[in-house]
Amino acid sequence: MTAITTPDPAALGLRENATFDRATIAAIRHAAQTGLYDIRGGGAKRRLPHFDDLLFLGASMSRYPLEGYRERCDTDVTIGTRFAKKPLHLKTPVTIAGMSFGSLSGQAKEALGRGASEVGTSTTTGDGGMTEEERGHSETLVYQYLPSRYGMNPKHLRLADAIEVVLGQGAKPGGGGMLLGQKITERVAAMRTLPVGIDQRSACRHPDWTGPDDLRIKITELREITDWEKPIYVKIGASRPYYDVALAIKAGADAIVLDGMQGGTAATQDVFIEHVGIPTLAAIPQAVDALQEAGLHRQVQLIVSGGVRSGADVAKALALGADAVSIGTAALIALGDNDPALEDEYRKIGSAAGYYDDWQAGQDPAGITTQDPELSKRLDPVAAGHRLANLLRVMTMEAQIIARACGKAHLAHLEPEDLVALTIEAAAMTRRPLAGTDWIPGLAPAAQAAPVAPVAPVASAAPAGGGA
Template sequence: MPPVNGTFCVTIMKDRCINARMPGKCATCVEVCPYDVYAIDQLGQVRVQNYNACVGCRICSEFCPEDAIRINPAESEFLVRSPWTFPQVEEIHYKSLTGEYMLRGFGTMGGYWPSFDNITVVPSQIASPAPRDKYREECNLEVVIGEDTCERPIRLRYPFLFPAMSFGALSKEARMALAIGAAMTGIISNTGEGGLVRDETWLIKGYENEERTLRRWEPGGYLIVQWSTGRWGVSADYVRAGDGVEIKIGQGAKPGMGGHLLGAKVTEEIAAVRGVPIGSDALSPCRYYDVQDLEDMKRMVAFLRDITDYQVPILFKLGPSRPYEDVAACVEAGADAISLDGLVGGTGASPAVVTQGVGIPTVALIPPAVRALKDLGVHRKVKLFILGGMRNGLDAYKALAMGADGVGFGAAAEIAMGCRACMACHVGRCPYGITSQDPVLRARLNPVEAGQRLANFIKATAEELKILTMLSGHDDIRDLSEEDLRAMEPNIAAVTGLKLIGYEKKLSIWENGR
């Protein structure tokens, strides 16, 4: 099989390795590696049997009691042979031998597209409102979804959410961790399209046990149940179990395609929730079989509101396509919030060419989406969440200053749980138990510990956002604006409409507010 994301040099330092000194002792690396990179020979000596199998997850290095393993990318391959890098050559071999295309998880492999990195934050000095004191003054980070449209609006403590990642794509333990992390921080966890893990419904409210007798985590979060094209595990009870319903139109990993859960991950438990045969691929349709036009979508929103007794908000999730038109359509359909997923992100399994080359980069989605909301007079009323490669408070600040109301952390949440971004989620052998259904691997993920890590990540990121908000002279994230940002080079200025550094104006193509 060809490498997922390049090749890695696996080095065992013999002077440290216990097994090298005492053959037959310590084979931790052999035990923990789910890809059979290591083997024990007849003499009891550990050796690297398959370099190409290494995905770079570094679980061996992490578990090695003597810190004797080094995993380094074989970078020279990338530099010397480009574009015929080793993975590219292997991929062509694979396709020529099998007639099958490549699949991949965890989003893009990078590229030369516009990104948040080419935008800088403008701090406040004398010509603008004075900076706020992060240590002695308050800063509002709260976001409310559905304030005017439903009876139980969602009040996010921080403008963050964990976007849809289904039970099936993720292990049960990872789903539980997301619920605990959201409960500890007062944000959203989203079921994705794989049905409901029963424990989520009480964990998300901060309860330690199913009887809801002990509330362990404050302030409690919000569970969004996703309504998607596959409708796996969906019933009236499921729809009513959430604090909101998200209608999935598309996702960043594979816009224009349906969910893609490979048979390797369809265990007995997941098959029962989804209603598919064990081991069979669960491939969601690319479109709704019960929606033919926008009028049908409006009716879908109407009956979902009716079934949930007009209590909870209705959200939409879009892939990166035509942000202006798509966002306008969601507003017309009756959305309370819209999550817009960018090309850069995407945790789901997808054909490699789709993940890598289909859709609009995240940063370029925001200006047209915000313009659509402003043109319709609903900016800051219908909430806009940006997903896709969001990493930290700096990315969040930039998205918010460009007009978004919040951001989602998908891949970052997985990394916060312990993931090392080896990009082999779809294989089902996640060494950290996050995207695996193997009981042995799942046992490596403690939901409470992972939930605590998620909460730590969210709180630290919120602090970053707070620092940036206050140093630019604001005490409320709703006051952030494009004036708080500058484009670092003409291309990003052309894409975003931000003022260009040095020039201190918008490019002429953005004059008249385009």
């Protein structure tokens, strides 16, 4: 790295334009010079209302805490209790989100399976089918059923522990998968029945059903084929979660996977990632509303993903009404993505540790988002899997710490009443009061806890602009 020799422009009194900031100027220049729009990995980068905007109210005079490290706080969750003969029983509510072999190396898929299995949770396939690496190393494997049906094989359906019908993902609700030619190697191409080296554009709609009535029939077919054994999840990208969840329930889902716009992708247009969909925080309460109105909250399990990074995020998602969460980006970071030790290599490909998002390009120096055999070999699936298991344990323990402080003997006992909001946006989205107040923006005064002054009749209202 070269030392900075020119003074900071701001020190000279120059002022950056908030509308045309440097990243915006660079994007416009890039588009003008190359005719290309940005395709990248990861989720939304913009600052969004998120779990950070909530705080827990620990136990006090009116609440009874549990002893940390002494009193029991259980963490297990059962998914698929509605119709499936064989529901999944997981030791932690933190699961691994769907990510494909193709977008990830075989070593990375194996590491995800190893890490998840070490702590008794599930991992999930992605577009392109099931590989030996992940089935062989995943004690509990969820098989995604996607619009493309690449590699879709009924044998794999029967080998799976659950089936996830994917309608969309948070990074791109309304968009299909994408895998650029650099990653369509012979093995990936053969699995997906595609020519080697093409830019794969997956379908965004399922080829043989449209709408909730058809989905009900499709789910029944999947149950018939697997003899009603497997839990069937429906995954939606957060855009209209109240209606989507209500319709998925009607269609017969055992569980709902709700992915907010911070959820990652292997390759999507930046304009899609940043401008389509709603934040995870905004989506959860709407999904819970739909479940409660159907009388099926906790019977149809809700699995939330999109920006889950820590045990605090897990606890907040659960308190808002989720039964479990999924991590994707955080899991990849645990494997070794964006490792500062690889700084020099990131610089060589025009990025930097902490910024690397060219997951679509297949040049990942960490050997995770690549199909290059030499790069892939760099990732030791055993060591990487153990790092992921460590993260999963830490997240689970952090969530327990919070739950005990709130007096809960099970993570599932966390509830909205344990939370307050730090920002007006978060208060409005989650319908939790702004910290230190009883104010919930958007609720009618009668629904607020604080006493409300009677409304003056219109005839006696003060004239506009009138002073006291």
